[in-house]
Amino acid sequence: MHVGTDVDEWEETLEARYPAPPGQFRTVNPEKVKEDFRDYRAEARPSVREFYRRNHQQQTLEFVRSKKAEYGALGRKQMGIWEAMEFLNTLVDDSDPDTDLSQIEHLLQTSEAIRRDGRPRWFILTGLVHDLGKILCLFGEPQWAVTGDTFPVGCRFSDRVVFAEFFADNPDTHVPDYQTPCGIYTEGCGLDQVHLSWGHDEYMYLVTRDYLPEEGLAMIRYHSCYPIHKEGAYSELLTDRDQELLGWVRDFNQYDLYSKSHSRPNVAELRPYYEDLIAEYFPPVVRW
Numbered sequence: 429m430h431v432g433t434d435v436d437e438w439e440e441t442l443e444a445r446y447p448a449p450p451g452q453f454r455t456v457n458p459e460k461v462k463e464d465f466r467d468y469r470a471e472a473r474p475s476v477r478e479f480y481r482r483n484h485q486q487q488t489l490e491f492v493r494s495k496k497a498e499y500g501a502l503g504r505k506q507m508g509i510w511e512a513m514e515f516l517n518t519l520v521d522d523s524d525p526d527t528d529l530s531q532i533e534h535l536l537q538t539s540e541a542i543r544r545d546g547r548p549r550w551f552i553l554t555g556l557v558h559d560l561g562k563i564l565c566l567f568g569e570p571q572w573a574v575t576g577d578t579f580p581v582g583c584r585f586s587d588r589v590v591f592a593e594f595f596a597d598n599p600d601t602h603v604p605d606y607q608t609p610c611g612i613y614t615e616g617c618g619l620d621q622v623h624l625s626w627g628h629d630e631y632m633y634l635v636t637r638d639y640l641p642e643e644g645l646a647m648i649r650y651h652s653c654y655p656i657h658k659e660g661a662y663s664e665l666l667t668d669r670d671q672e673l674l675g676w677v678r679d680f681n682q683y684d685l686y687s688k689s690h691s692r693p694n695v696a697e698l699r700p701y702y703e704d705l706i707a708e709y710f711p712p713v714v715r716w
C-alpha cells in the first residue's frame with residue numbers, strides 16, 4: 429500500500445520543532461545536536477500544513493468518541509506483536525528510501541537506543557511497540573486520523589497546539605460548553621478522563637492496556653501529545669500522578685525522536701531477542 433505523503437513527515441517536522449538539547453541525550457548523533465533551532469513553520473512542507481488543516485478541522489469530540497467505540501472492541505484482527513510489526517511494514521511511503529527508515533526499523537532503533545541505556549525490559553518493549561497503532565492506516569483510516577500531534581477535545585483548544593489557527597474550522601470551536609478551560613471535564617480530573625484527538629497513540633493504548641505497566645502505557649498513549657508533555661498546556665486537567673507519568677513520557681520521547689540517526693538495525697539478527705521479550709509480556713496472539 430502506498431500513502432500519498434510520507435507517513436512520518438510530521439515526525440520530521442517534530443525534530444525541527446524540538447531539536448535535541450546538547451548533552452541531554454547520550455546516544456544522539458553529534459551533528460544533529462549542533463543544529464540550531466529552526467523555524468519549523470517556515471520549513472513545514474505544504475503537505476504538513478495541509479495535514480494539520482484537515483486534522484484540526486475534523487478531530488471533534490464526536491469524532492473521537494465514535495472512533496473509540498469503533499476500534500475499542502478490538503475485533504478487527506488477531507495477530508502477534510512481531511506479525512503486527514511486519515504488517516505495519518507493508519505501509520510503504522513514497523519518500524527517499526536511502527534516508528528514510530522503514531516502520532520496523534524505526535521501532536527497532538527506538539527500542540535498541542533504550543536497551544543501550546540499560547533501561548528496564550518493559551521500557552525496551554514499549555519502544556518496540558509504541559507506533560504499531562499506525563496499522564490504522566492499513567485499516568483505511570486517513571493519515572490525519574492516525575499520526576500528528578494529539579490534543580484534548582471537549583475543552584478549549586490551546587494556542588500551544590501546533591497550527592492552532594486551523595481550529596477555527598473545527599465545529600467544536602462553536603460549541604460554548606467545549607470552549608471553557610476545562611470544557612466537559614472538571615479541574616484536576618486526570619488525563620485518563622480526557623479525550624485526546626484520535627490516532628495511533630490511543631489505539632495502541634487500547635490494544636496493550638492489559639499487558640504493559642502503567643508507565644509504559646502512558647508513554648504509548650501520550651507520546652504524540654506535545655501540547656501537554658512538551659508545552660505544558662492543559663495542566664489544570666492533570667493530577668500529580670499524571671505529572672509523574674509525563675516525566676516517563678518525556679523520558680521516552682528522546683528515544684523516539686533522536687534515535688533516528690543511528691545505523692540501520694539488523695532486523696533478522698535482533699528478532700530472537702525481541703521475540704523472547706514480547707513473549708514475556710504479551711500472549712502469542714493479540715486482539716487488534
Ligand SMILES: [Fe+2]
Binds near residue numbers: 558559628651652
Ligand atoms: Fe508515534
Ligand SMILES: [Fe+2]
Binds near residue numbers: 534
Ligand atoms: Fe515513533
